[in-house]
Amino acid sequence: MPDLFDILAPADPATEIMAEGAMLLRGAALPFEKDLLAALGQITSQSPFRHMVTPGGFTMSVAMTNCGTAGWITDRTGYRYDRNDPETGRPWPAMPECFLDLAVEAATPAGYPDFRPDACLINRYEPGARLSLHQDRNERDFANPIVSVSLGLPATFQFGGLKRNDPVKKYALRHGDVAVWGGPSRLFYHGVPELKDGVHETVGRMRINLTFRGAL
Ligand code: SIN
Numbered sequence: 001m002p003d004l005f006d007i008l009a010p011a012d013p014a015t016e017i018m019a020e021g022a023m024l025l026r027g028a029a030l031p032f033e034k035d036l037l038a039a040l041g042q043i044t045s046q047s048p049f050r051h052m053v054t055p056g057g058f059t060m061s062v063a064m065t066n067c068g069t070a071g072w073i074t075d076r077t078g079y080r081y082d083r084n085d086p087e088t089g090r091p092w093p094a095m096p097e098c099f100l101d102l103a104v105e106a107a108t109p110a111g112y113p114d115f116r117p118d119a120c121l122i123n124r125y126e127p128g129a130r131l132s133l134h135q136d137r138n139e140r141d142f143a144n145p146i147v148s149v150s151l152g153l154p155a156t157f158q159f160g161g162l163k164r165n166d167p168v169k170k171y172a173l174r175h176g177d178v179a180v181w182g183g184p185s186r187l188f189y190h191g192v193p194e195l196k197d198g199v200h201e202t203v204g205r206m207r208i209n210l211t212f213r214g215a216l
């Protein structure tokens with residue numbers, strides 16, 4: 001007879017539970033790798049990576065761009081989503097089909113089968129870049145999870161709780177790993193400490209992170 005753990009735990013050994021509503025799907029993006037990197041080249045040729053400025057006046061070490069109906073931006077006036085890229089004055093590049101397919105394929109086993117993202121923030125970490133602990137809370141409806149895809153150099157992912165000073169768990173994220181958080185952990189603090197130097201064989205001297213959101 002299966003015990004309680006067998007019933008509650010996913011059978012796939014490549015899946016780790018980070019918190020209630022939060023899962024790590026090891027290698028889930030690997031089958032999409034070629035398509036994702038090709039689509040990324042298309043996106044950044046239209047809306048290049050740029051270092052945005054926080055409301056407090058700091059230039060972020062992570063370079064960002066977006067695709068989808070809306071994109072996340074920050075400047076001296078605040079954090080928000082906008083349908084247009086402020087650098088080009090044009091709409092953000094459309095969400096490629098392979099991006100959408102991966103987001104849905106990852107959200108489903110994590111418990112969010114109805115997730116259909118309208119925004120994807122694309123983060124580029126070069127060695128030394130970091131993202132301090134924060135909540136993702138500029139989205140309209142927190143019923144949507146966050147689906148976060150890692151490509152390229154490995155990084156440490158810090159995943160805490162609802163309060164900034166809650167203890168954080170650390171996860172080593174590698175090329176192809178996908179983290180999904182929603183429900184009770186949708187507003188959990190998370191961050192990425194300084195990226196270590198290295199060269200990834202297909203992505204190069206950087207880590208790329210795609211975070212899918214229901215923004216509007
Ligand atoms: C983010 O919180 O926007 C990015 C997280 C990550 O790079 O893994």
Ligand code: FE2
Binds near residue numbers: 134135136190
């Ligand atoms: Fe975030």
